[in-house]
Amino acid sequence: MEITAAIVKEKGGDFELVKMNLDEPKNDEVLIKIIATGTCHTDMAARDLLTGPLSFPMVLGHEGAGIVEKVGENVSNIKKGDHVVLTFGFCGGCSNCQTGIPAYCENFGALNFGGARLDGSHSHHIHGEVVQDNFFSQSSFATYALAHKNNVIKVRKDAPIEYLGPLGCGIQTGSGAVLNSLDVKAGQSIVISGGGAVGLAGVLAAKAISAGKIVVVDINEERLKFAKELGATHIINSIKENVAEKLKEIEPKGFDCGLDTTGISPVILDSINALRSHGKMGILGVAKKPLDIEMNSFVATGKQLIGIVEGDSVPNEFIPRLVNMYMNGQFPFDKLIKTYKFEDINQAIEDSEKGITIKPVILIGEYKG
Ligand SMILES: NC(=O)c1ccc[n+]([C@@H]2O[C@H](COP(=O)([O-])OP(=O)(O)OC[C@H]3O[C@@H](n4cnc5c(N)ncnc54)[C@H](O)[C@@H]3O)[C@@H](O)[C@H]2O)c1
Ligand SMILES: [Zn+2]
Ligand SMILES: [Zn+2]
Numbered sequence: 549m550e551i552t553a554a555i556v557k558e559k560g561g562d563f564e565l566v567k568m569n570l571d572e573p574k575n576d577e578v579l580i581k582i583i584a585t586g587t588c589h590t591d592m593a594a595r596d597l598l599t600g601p602l603s604f605p606m607v608l609g610h611e612g613a614g615i616v617e618k619v620g621e622n623v624s625n626i627k628k629g630d631h632v633v634l635t636f637g638f639c640g641g642c643s644n645c646q647t648g649i650p651a652y653c654e655n656f657g658a659l660n661f662g663g664a665r666l667d668g669s670h671s672h673h674i675h676g677e678v679v680q681d682n683f684f685s686q687s688s689f690a691t692y693a694l695a696h697k698n699n700v701i702k703v704r705k706d707a708p709i710e711y712l713g714p715l716g717c718g719i720q721t722g723s724g725a726v727l728n729s730l731d732v733k734a735g736q737s738i739v740i741s742g743g744g745a746v747g748l749a750g751v752l753a754a755k756a757i758s759a760g761k762i763v764v765v766d767i768n769e770e771r772l773k774f775a776k777e778l779g780a781t782h783i784i785n786s787i788k789e790n791v792a793e794k795l796k797e798i799e800p801k802g803f804d805c806g807l808d809t810t811g812i813s814p815v816i817l818d819s820i821n822a823l824r825s826h827g828k829m830g831i832l833g834v835a836k837k838p839l840d841i842e843m844n845s846f847v848a849t850g851k852q853l854i855g856i857v858e859g860d861s862v863p864n865e866f867i868p869r870l871v872n873m874y875m876n877g878q879f880p881f882d883k884l885i886k887t888y889k890f891e892d893i894n895q896a897i898e899d900s901e902k903g904i905t906i907k908p909v910i911l912i913g914e915y916k917g
Contacts, residue, residue, distance in 0.1 A: 553672065553690035554893050555605040555679065556595050563608075563689065563893045568679065570692055571671040572618075578626055578700045579618040580634065583913045584887070585688045586611030586714035587900055588745075593834060594661070594683065601663025606680035607672055610636070610660075612688025613713035614913060616700070623697045631709050633701045635716040635863040636660055637685030640698050650698075651858040659696075660684045684717070689893065691912060701867045707875055709915060711882045714745070714907050715867050717858065719881045722749030722809070724859015724866060725830050727757065730805045737761040737799050739819050740780075742809035742833065743771040745884055745907040748778055750807050755779030756878045761799055765791055765815070768903055778883065786815070795822035803827055811835035817842075825849040832856040885909050 551570045554563040573579045591608045593599045612634035637659030638650035663680035672679035681687045686695045740747045743766040754762045763782040764775040772783040784794050802824030808816045811833025873879035884907040888896040896908035
């Protein structure tokens with residue numbers, strides 16, 4: 549079928565809306581009419597060749613939400629008309645998938661960054677020319693997308709489908725880091741560095757489970773004020789204040805947990821140093837330099853450092869749970885979103901990179917609920 553997709557043709561290039569051909573779904577695949585797709589920094593990382601696919605043209609987009617149009621022969625859990633959120637690809641068969649940690653699927657790289665299906669085939673073509681696709685098993689900056697049945701998550705129909713896409717990556721990552729990876733309990737304290745889409749989703753999750761002190765560290769005054777509106781009990785502007793001293797003052801006995809979304813070594817170390825003995829530190833940002841830990845004090849205090857992919861989510865359970873929390877008013881992640889028209893996708897990306905918009909969502913298809 550003919551679709552319109554946003555393609556990137558060169559490293560760091562703009563997105564361009566182009567008509568192209570999309571194949572019919574294979575046996576395990578689902579065809580989705582995309583209603584809206586969030587943008588995430590990983591789209592920009594792929595555009596800049598920091599991660600795969602490693603050639604052009606490519607169709608990105610990995611926070612898609614829409615309505616099922618058609619399913620392949622082997623798809624029984626999803627049917628035409630279902631409302632769905634598209635999440636990361638996982639194989640379902642490897643030992644990590646089988647033990648309930650699909651974010652660490654042994655085929656994660658190939659299924660999300662390979663630029664093609666696992667068997668090397670492509671579903672998008674421009675006049676016969678191959679397009680790098682299957683980004684996060686979806687390539688959802690497009691009017692229609694093909695996904696594997698594993699990463700198509702059915703959601704309730706009374707939820708606003710146009711806002712739900714970011715639950716497939718950024719929002720799921722921040723909230724899952726707090727609820728799953730760090731397993732923060734009611735009353736426990738947490739310091740979150742980086743109050744962007746991921747960090748603020750962490751704040752919302754911490755508030756939802758009645759965490760104790762919730763501290764956000766950032767360099768952007770507006771974001772810090774916003775973090776406070778969302779539920780942070782304390783904010784620290786690291787340009788103006790001494791973070792180490794301030795954290796000590798806020799929680800003299802040390803924090804139960806830390807979550808870093810900046811990927812910056814000195815920022816992470818401030819939080820690690822502020823943990824209590826045996827406290828847990830989660831890291832998930834894309835880093836440009838190594839983490840420089842003073843090992844002896846780290847070892848002596850039994851602190852735990854945890855790498856996190858996609859908030860350790862089991863998407864079939866976690867995404868519907870987040871939708872329920874949202875519908876109950878416990879997880880108002882829509883406050884982070886600003887919507888853009890499909891033709892304004894470059895503006896959305898620019899606003900995200902400049903820190904003007906926290907979570908852009910691109911409205912792609914019509915839906916009358
Ligand atoms: N591991 C995963 O599964 C996963 C999933 C999604 C996103 N990510 C990554 O998570 C990271 C965060 O994503 P995001 O969408 O929230 O990004 P973002 O740009 O919206 O947020 C980052 C925040 O960090 C702040 N910041 C920058 N330098 C700082 C400093 N020195 N001290 C304190 N704060 C500082 C910025 O002002 C911004 O508010 C990105 O690297 C993204 O690629 C990882
Ligand atoms: Zn992402
Ligand atoms: Zn797997």
